[in-house]
Amino acid sequence: MLTLHYAPKTISIAVAITLEEVGLAYDAVAVDFASGAQAKEPYLSVNPKGRVPALVTGAGTLTETGAILEFIAETSGQLIPDTPMATARMREVMFYLASTMHVNHAHKMRGHRWADQQSSFDDMTAKVAETxxxxxxxxxxxxxLDPFVTKDFSLADPYLFMVLSWVPGDGVDLAAYPKLSAFVDMMKTRPSVQAVIAKGML
Incomplete structure (x- = not known):
């Protein structure tokens, strides 16, 4: 049995959606960010980085969203495109989301990762809507997005969906981006997304 350590509405929910998509059974264990549980034992024994997601498998524990998603795809034989170029395009989007857009979002509430002064935190927060x-x-x-990142549903779609779910809270009107808005609406109708909503994860 797989065990997913997650926090609601974080990027870890992309992993839950992917597990639901491929039909792999898993236990879901919430990490209480409000109490700082991610930075304390026993969670640090699961993931010393103090972040989510972490996926505990029979062969060991995996961290980093992209790596976990790739593990799920390899394990299930699903959600990887059928050509090298399409696979590279999928990863191109995932890497952009991880290295740029997620970082843009994190400047709103995780300024301590990059600076120490409150004035720096305020400046970073003020920049989030723009970035x-x-x-x-x-x-x-x-x-x-016709309707997916690549021709067929792939690992990039749950990843993109979760990152876009943060956009309204970051002060951006998603309706200004018709393709992205339609993509989010479409994803909300998928059984995998409905399943994580029903579990209180999203």
């Missing part, structure tokens, strides 16, 4: 809007504009232009 997230720029990321949305880039994705709106770059992606076809």
């Amino acid at each position: 997230m809007a720029a990321s949305c504009a880039y994705l709106e232009e770059m992606l076809t």
